[in-house]
Amino acid sequence: RGLQFGAAVNHTLFDPNEPDYARTLNRHFNAVVAENAMKWAGLHNNREAFAFGFADAIVDTAVKNGQTVRGHTLVWHDSLPPWVYTIQTREELLRAMQDHVTGVVTHFRGRVHIWDVVNEAISDAPGHPLRPSPFLNLIGPDFIDEAFRATHAADPGAKLYYNDYNTDGLNGKSDAVYELVRGMLARGVPIHGVGFQAHLNTDFDVKGAQVQANLQRFRDLGLDVQMTDVQMTEVNVQLRPARPEADELARQAAVYRDLLRTCLNVQCAGFVTWGVTDFNSWRAGGRPLIFDDMYDPKPAFAAVAQELAR
Numbered sequence: 001r002g003l004q005f006g007a008a009v010n011h012t013l014f015d016p017n018e019p020d021y022a023r024t025l026n027r028h029f030n031a032v033v034a035e036n037a038m039k040w041a042g043l044h045n046n047r048e049a050f051a052f053g054f055a056d057a058i059v060d061t062a063v064k065n066g067q068t069v070r071g072h073t074l075v076w077h078d079s080l081p082p083w084v085y086t087i088q089t090r091e092e093l094l095r096a097m098q099d100h101v102t103g104v105v106t107h108f109r110g111r112v113h114i115w116d117v118v119n120e121a122i123s124d125a126p127g128h129p130l131r132p133s134p135f136l137n138l139i140g141p142d143f144i145d146e147a148f149r150a151t152h153a154a155d156p157g158a159k160l161y162y163n164d165y166n167t168d169g170l171n172g173k174s175d176a177v178y179e180l181v182r183g184m185l186a187r188g189v190p191i192h193g194v195g196f197q198a199h200l201n202t203d204f205d206v207k208g209a210q211v212q213a214n215l216q217r218f219r220d221l222g223l224d225v226q227m228t229d230v231q232m233t234e235v236n237v238q239l240r241p242a243r244p245e246a247d248e249l250a251r252q253a254a255v256y257r258d259l260l261r262t263c264l265n266v267q268c269a270g271f272v273t274w275g276v277t278d279f280n281s282w283r284a285g286g287r288p289l290i291f292d293d294m295y296d297p298k299p300a301f302a303a304v305a306q307e308l309a310r
Contacts, residue, residue: 006031075265077133163195193229238286
């Protein structure tokens with residue numbers, strides 16, 4: 001179907017006592033995202049030096065297995081090293097951000113072709129303004145444009161994405177992201193797509209939330225400028241407690257199916273589950289993924305496979 005079907009991966013990939021992790025990842029996914037290893041604190045905790053070891057291992061393993069790698073994430077208000085908070089001036093923080101972006105993207109050039117450049121810059125506050133962060137507070141709103149320009153300069157061939165949550169359907173926050181991206185395109189900022197995080201539960205109604213209409217309007221944004229790709233990222237669908245398990249698993253499968261169908265309907269570039277198995281998920285208690293704790297496929301796996309085979 002021309003789709004990057006990916007998963008976020010963690011240290012379990014290299015655990016010799018857990019061979020089923022790598023086996024499952026390599027059999028069922030053609031794209032990978034480092035769950036935490038490429039975040040600023042993971043790569044650049046020491047201001048004077050980068051630490052690429054773990055991220056390199058993930059990328060090299062993926063390339064060896066013929067999997068696409070999505071870089072996540074260059075600029076985010078979270079997972080920052082302590083030294084970033086000591087910076088006091090706009091000029092110093094802008095230079096530090098540019099140096100970080102340039103160092104990371106240059107290092108992975110030729111191996112990582114897709115980047116989440118800025119992550120979660122829109123707040124959940126009424127009106128959905130930009131989220132307070134060291135970058136907004138010191139550099140100002142143009143930190144987003146500057147991050148994308150630095151990434152493009154470091155690797156002109158890479159596809160660059162803005163990524164955020166609670167934006168999957170038509171709502172106030174997705175409206176704010178739409179206006180952000182539209183403004184960036186009008187200013188000539190090199191942005192190629194938007195990632196829509198889908199941290200959901202079994203009550204989510206894909207049609208009711210108008211997910212397809214939302215994704216399509218972002219695709220349509222780029223028609224006169226450049227292709228604006230969309231991806232469903234960080235997908236997980238939690239089971240609700242105190243409900244019949246069979247019903248919840250069936251409902252989980254339906255949400256995954258409807259999300260993937262919508263994604264395919266708008267010819268989105270990728271669909272990424274945020275983890276490989278329930279056991280390794282950051283929301284393990286909600287059993288949100290398509291493989292269970294024992295690497296066995298769940299009804300959601302069958303729903304996804306059937307949708308891809310249509």
